[in-house]
Every structure is written in C-alpha cells, then in structure tokens.
Amino acid sequence: MLKWIIRIAAALAVFVIAGGWWLFAGFSKAPAKAPPGLLDIDQWRNMIREADGDLPTEVRVLEVGHDSAPMLAARAGAFTGQWLTSYNSVQIVFPGSTLVIGGALDRPTSEGMVQAPDDWSFDDAAYRTLVDSMLRADKVLMTHEHLDHVMAIARHPDADALAPRLWLNAPQAAALPQFATGELPAALRDLPPRLNGTVQLVAPGVVAIPMAGHTPGAQLLFITLQNGHEYLMIGDTVWSMSSIEDLTMRPVFTQFIVFDPNEDRDAIRTQIRAVHDLMQANPQLTVFPSHDRIWLGKLSADGLISWGFAD
Numbered sequence: 657m658l659k660w661i662i663r664i665a666a667a668l669a670v671f672v673i674a675g676g677w678w679l680f681a682g683f684s685k686a687p688a689k690a691p692p693g694l695l696d697i698d699q700w701r702n703m704i705r706e707a708d709g710d711l712p713t714e715v716r717v718l719e720v721g722h723d724s725a726p727m728l729a730a731r732a733g734a735f736t737g738q739w740l741t742s743y744n745s746v747q748i749v750f751p752g753s754t755l756v757i758g759g760a761l762d763r764p765t766s767e768g769m770v771q772a773p774d775d776w777s778f779d780d781a782a783y784r785t786l787v788d789s790m791l792r793a794d795k796v797l798m799t800h801e802h803l804d805h806v807m808a809i810a811r812h813p814d815a816d817a818l819a820p821r822l823w824l825n826a827p828q829a830a831a832l833p834q835f836a837t838g839e840l841p842a843a844l845r846d847l848p849p850r851l852n853g854t855v856q857l858v859a860p861g862v863v864a865i866p867m868a869g870h871t872p873g874a875q876l877l878f879i880t881l882q883n884g885h886e887y888l889m890i891g892d893t894v895w896s897m898s899s900i901e902d903l904t905m906r907p908v909f910t911q912f913i914v915f916d917p918n919e920d921r922d923a924i925r926t927q928i929r930a931v932h933d934l935m936q937a938n939p940q941l942t943v944f945p946s947h948d949r950i951w952l953g954k955l956s957a958d959g960l961i962s963w964g965f966a967d
C-alpha cells in the first residue's frame with residue numbers, strides 16, 4: 657500500500673514539475689537562426705536614403721503611467737527580479753512637424769491593469785498632452801492593436817480631427833471598435849488603412865516594418881535622425897530588453913492570463929533571434945521596446961531619447 661502511495665505521489669510531483677516548467681520556463685527560447693532577410697536593415701536604409709525631405713531630429717517618449725510586475729511575467733524562467741513597466745507614446749520630431757506612435761492607455765484602462773499598487777501611477781496631464789499632440793502631428797501610428805497602445809486613438813475626444821492623421825494597417829484599423837467606449841465614432845469606423853502591409857516609408861527617416869506575431873497588425877518602426885543615429889522600435893516583441901539578451905520570450909503562462917487571442921509564439925521567438933543578431937551586427941543601433949522602464953531610463957541618460965513631448 658505504502659509503495660503505491662509513494663508511486664502516486666511521485667507521479668503527481670513529476671506532473672506538477674512538468675506543468676510548472678511548461679507554464680513558466682519551457683518552449684520560450686529563440687531558435688539558433690532566423691530566416692535571412694527577416695529584418696533587412698539595408699532595405700530600410702535604402703528607402704530612407706532615396707526619399708526626399710528633412711530627417712527627424714529627435715525621439716521623445718511621453719510616459720502616461722508606470723507599474724511593476726515580477727520579471728517572470730516578461731521573461732520565461734526569470735524567477736527573480738522585477739520588471740518596471742512603462743506605459744508611453746513616442747514622438748518623432750522633425751523640423752517644423754511631428755509624428756506620434758502609439759495611443760498608450762487612458763486612466764480607466766490603467767486602473768483596470770494595476771499589478772503593484774505601490775509602483776503604479778497614472779499621469780492625467782501627460783495623457784492630455786498625448787491627446788493634444790496627436791492633433792498637432794502630421795501622422796499618428798501605432799506599434800500594435802493592444803489596449804495599452806491604442807486608447808488615445810480609439811477613445812480620442814475629437815475623432816473627426818484625428819482620423820485624417822491616422823496611418824494604420826488593416827488589422828490595426830479593424831481592431832479599433834473593441835477598444836472604444838460604446839460605439840466607435842463614425843470617423844474611425846471603416847477607416848481606410850494607409851499602411852499597405854509591406855515595408856513602407858511613412859515619413860522621411862521613418863520606415864514601418866510589418867511584423868505579425870505579437871498581434872496580426874504588429875509592426876516595427878526604423879528611424880534615422882539627421883545626425884545619422886538609427887533606432888528600431890520593437891513595440892511588444894519583448895517586454896524587457898533582457899529577453900533579447902537572454903534570447904527568451906514571455907512564458908506560456910502569460911498566454912492564459914494576458915492575451916486574447918494568443919500571440920504567435922513561434923513568430924516571436926524567431927523575431928527575438930533576428931533582433932538579437934541585428935543588434936550584434938549593428939552595435940550603434942538603438943533598439944527599444946515599449947514597456948522596459950529601466951532601458952528607457954538608460955537611453956534617456958545616454959541622451960538618445962528625451963522624456964516628454966515637444967510642443
């Protein structure tokens with residue numbers, strides 16, 4: 657009898673350990689190689705070189721809120737450490753004009769996503785600045801169609817003024833109704849997608865690179881400033897830059913508690929490899945994800961981004 661109890665307990669322990677490994681650690685490593693050309697920086701550079709117009713002069717980040725969570729949420733197998741989470745929008749500043757990337761989240765959305773009450777905050781003035789800045793921008797884009805990246809677009813108080821500035825791809829435009837409070841304003845309904853789903857120059861020095869995986873409409877943005885410095889915005893491909901360094905994506909667990917529909921994990925793992933290798937080959941390139949507050953702070957300290965939007 658005792659033998660059977662021990663056997664059943666051992667089987668249960670194996671089951672629990674295997675399940676825990678699957679949920680929090682397994683199936684999250686990037687492959688040894690990404691397909692050649694997945695991130696074709698020469699193509700982006702050529703598109704920028706061949707275009708006319710003044711290149712941008714700076715990249716600015718407006719933080720509307722922040723929070724923290726265990727690093728395990730952002731990187732499989734990271735059983736220690738905190739992930740300091742920034743919620744923000746990016747402004748590309750040109751001589752005489754601007755472009756805004758990302759609608760961040762509004763207060764009700766932020767209050768519904770609190771992870772660590774002591775680290776959480778939401779900046780109403782910053783959100784008002786974001787909403788106003790969109791109406792002064794030549795173009796408004798987003799990295800992807802998730803609730804913490806769209807709200808100043810889907811819930812903008814002046815949809816009629818915003819709509820002509822919106823440059824979305826088809827999956828991003830199609831997703832807007834689910835983020836509206838009530839019915840999506842007519843101006844944002846059936847918005848013609850201005851991004852065509854291919855690698856596309858959206859402004860002098862700015863290239864949109866479709867990168868389905870985290871969401872169907874996810875895209876990267878490659879930016880070259882007048883001073884020659886290059887940036888790659890990778891949105892939510894990873895939540896923490898340590899995922900690129902460790903070649904490890906979010907754990908399977910996050911699929912069940914965060915994403916609906918699930919992200920394409922194979923695509924993300926491959927994209928992590930591609931970004932990692934691109935950084936190795938181009939050490940001067942500044943890569944940044946949306947939500948890594950420590951990384952953004954480092955870029956600001958190094959003078960590569962500035963906090964807050966320009967007027």
Ligand SMILES: [Zn+2]
Nearest residue numbers: 802804892946
């Ligand atoms: Zn996000």
Ligand SMILES: [Zn+2]
Nearest residue numbers: 800802870892
């Ligand atoms: Zn996302």
